[in-house]
Amino acid sequence: MPLKRMDNVGIVVDDLDETIDFFRELGLELEGRAAIEGEWAGRVTGLGDQHVEIAMMRTPDGHSRLELSRFLRPPAVADHRNAPVNALGYLRVMFTLDDIDETLERPQARRAARRRSRGLSRHYRLCYIRGPGGLLIGLAQELG
Template sequence: MALKRMDNMGIVVEDLDATIAFFLELGLDLEGRATIEGEWAGRVTGLGDQCVEIAMMRTPDGHGRLELSRFLAPAVVADHRNAPVNALGYLRVMFAVDDLDDTLERVRKHGAQLVGEVVDYKGVYRLCYIRGPEGLLIGLAEEL
């Protein structure tokens, strides 16, 4: 059996509403929100009895999704939001954008900050990393 697709990438946050607003501004669509709880969910995650509020965000092409989660129980146990770009583990999510300058202007209104600088990669892409809500590391790429 072959892999069919990547379904979504999960990101745990404290402020779900602000994070949703940020990703809406970036251009993702809110597919839905729900509270997931009960022992069945804990059997999947290994956390036991859990309660988590989720929001599913979809890219405009319909192929990519982010599952934003705010855990109500059990409590969050670790915080990797300020890890540098060379930290082990999951690093960042990268989005292709039409206009990098316009995108940066819009997401700065939601607290996004440039990590380094916008660079030209061999005349093919303009690239940058930003810190979004709660310090999430996000890559942006504009094809030239």
């Protein structure tokens, strides 16, 4: 059976409201929020009896989603927020936008831009920022 699509990327966060606000400001839409708990959920994840708050964020084109999760039980056990870009495993999410400079002037992005790096290739301007909780976010602007 061929792969149909990528449904979402999951990100564990420590402040769900702040992270929702950050991604809204970047242009994602809040699709929904829910609390997931109990043994049935723990059987799926292998975590046993769990309680997690989730929020699903959708890109404006409707093709991509981020699932933001805040674990209340059991608590998060590993912290990759300060990992360098060559660390093993999932690292960052990258968004293409119209204007990096305009985006970085927005309040949430301005706070996140404290730790940013920028680069330029033949086809893109690129910028990495640390969002809420240290999440690594890539921003790309296509060049004409």
